[in-house]
Amino acid sequence: MKELTKDLKALILLLAGLSVLLITYWGATDGLEFVLKDREAETPGFIDTTNPNELLPDLLPLPPRDLRVTVEGGTPLLRFSTTYYNKGRGPVELRFDDESTNLQVDIDRQVMQRIYLKDGGYRDVAVGTFLWHQEHLHYHFSDFIEYDLEVVDAPPRGDISGSLVKSTFCVRDVSRVTLENPNISEEAVYDICAKRLQGVSVGWGDTYYYDYPGQALDISDLASGTYRLSFHANPAGRIEEIHYDNNTSSTLFRLDMENKTIEVLEEWPAETPYVEHIHLDDPFGL
Numbered sequence: 235m236k237e238l239t240k241d242l243k244a245l246i247l248l249l250a251g252l253s254v255l256l257i258t259y260w261g262a263t264d265g266l267e268f269v270l271k272d273r274e275a276e277t278p279g280f281i282d283t284t285n286p287n288e289l290l291p292d293l294l295p296l297p298p299r300d301l302r303v304t305v306e307g308g309t310p311l312l313r314f315s316t317t318y319y320n321k322g323r324g325p326v327e328l329r330f331d332d333e334s335t336n337l338q339v340d341i342d343r344q345v346m347q348r349i350y351l352k353d354g355g356y357r358d359v360a361v362g363t364f365l366w367h368q369e370h371l372h373y374h375f376s377d378f379i380e381y382d383l384e385v386v387d388a389p390p391r392g393d394i395s396g397s398l399v400k401s402t403f404c405v406r407d408v409s410r411v412t413l414e415n416p417n418i419s420e421e422a423v424y425d426i427c428a429k430r431l432q433g434v435s436v437g438w439g440d441t442y443y444y445d446y447p448g449q450a451l452d453i454s455d456l457a458s459g460t461y462r463l464s465f466h467a468n469p470a471g472r473i474e475e476i477h478y479d480n481n482t483s484s485t486l487f488r489l490d491m492e493n494k495t496i497e498v499l500e501e502w503p504a505e506t507p508y509v510e511h512i513h514l515d516d517p518f519g520l
Contacts, residue, residue, distance in 0.1 A: 284476050288357075289324025289350045289417070291434070292476040295379065295465040296509065297501035298485040300444040303453070303494040310494065311450040314485075316379060317509060318467045319411040319439030322476050324350050325423065327433040328361070328405055347473055361472040378405070380466040383451055386486065388459020407438040412508040425513055441511055458491045460499070 284290055300315040320326055327348040346358040362377065407422035418437030434440055442449055451463075464484040471478055486500040 280477060280479065282476055286323075287352045289352065290322050290474055290476045291320045291324060291326040291436070292322030292480070293318055293320055293326065293434075293467045293473070294480050295467045295483040296439075296506050297483040297503070298463045298465060301463070301485065301487055301496045301498060302444065303489070303491075303496060304450070305494065306450075310453050310491070312383070312453045312463070312489075312496075313444040313450045314463065315441065315444045316449065316465060317409055317439045317441040318379065318434075318465070319409070319507070319509070320434045320436050321411070321413050321415055322436055323417050325419075325433045325435045326405060326473060327424075327431070329358070330430045349474060359474060361474075377470060378468070380469040381451065382464040382466065383453075384462050384464070386460040386462050388461060388489070389457045405432040405434055406440055406513075407433075407435050408441045408511060408513045409439040410510045410512050411437055411439050412510075413437050422513060439509060441509075453489070453491075456489065456491060458489055460486065460488050462486050 295316070295318040298314040298316065300313070302313050304311050304313055327350075329346050329348055330343050343363060344360060345362050347361045348356050348358050350356045404427035406424045406427050407419075410422075415437060419435035420437075422438060423435045424431070424433035444450075462484050464482060467481045468475065468478070469481075475481075484502045485498060486502075488497040488499060490496070
């Protein structure tokens with residue numbers, strides 16, 4: 235009986251010790267959770283450190299939209315629409331440099347970004363080249379958006395490293411974007427795809443529909459599965475902007491190669507502004 239009493243006492247002491255440990259643990263984790271939440275709340279958002287006198291643009295791509303599979307010439311293609319927009323302080327304005335303006339030959343012409351100033355002046359900076367685009371019959375700004383198709387959950391088949399494509403664009407105001415921004419232009423300023431001057435106004439976007447030339451990726455080697463298509467605007471950072479961390483968007487989708495169908499699973503960012511396509515009837519300013 236004495237031995238039983240000793241064992242019972244030992245058990246009581248053990249349970250008491252465990253209780254203290256549990257109370258200490260939960261108290262510590264609750265405190266840790268509180269600290270983490272507090273730190274999370276204190277984490278600052280993006281802070282604009284650019285010169286406020288410079289009316290810089292800020293480019294953001296919408297997630298890939300209108301995804302579909304078409305078969306053209308026996309080749310299955312992933313088609314999609316691309317829209318990027320400007321929510322900055324001033325336009326993205328691209329101009330031929332003066333030295334190449336009067337040359338009467340088709341060459342890769344150097345492009346200058348014109349950055350306007352609040353005091354009425356401006357400065358120009360070299361940002362790349364205009365390339366002649368035969369399918370569209372006008373000049374495009376080179377490597378303006380990068381398309382990246384990657385496997386998420388699909389059988390390994392073929393090599394899709396070639397699905398990282400740098401796309402050229404004729405830059406113009408096509409789509410009106412609903413934004414809370416005092417710098418918005420109510421009307422399109424760059425409404426045609428001009429040879430010497432191109433741009434995107436604040437509160438406007440440029441849209442290339444899925445049925446435009448070049449809006450497709452060859453998916454012949456892909457199996458059915460889950461993939462992600464990402465857009466990277468201004469991938470080389472040559473165009474001066476307010477913010478570069480918001481230049482990426484993506485769409486997660488399930489591809490059915492047998493039935494040539496696509497199911498969109500997720501868009502990122504999930505919340506995007508309302509976009510109204512205004513000038514799609516004359517996409518290339520011809």
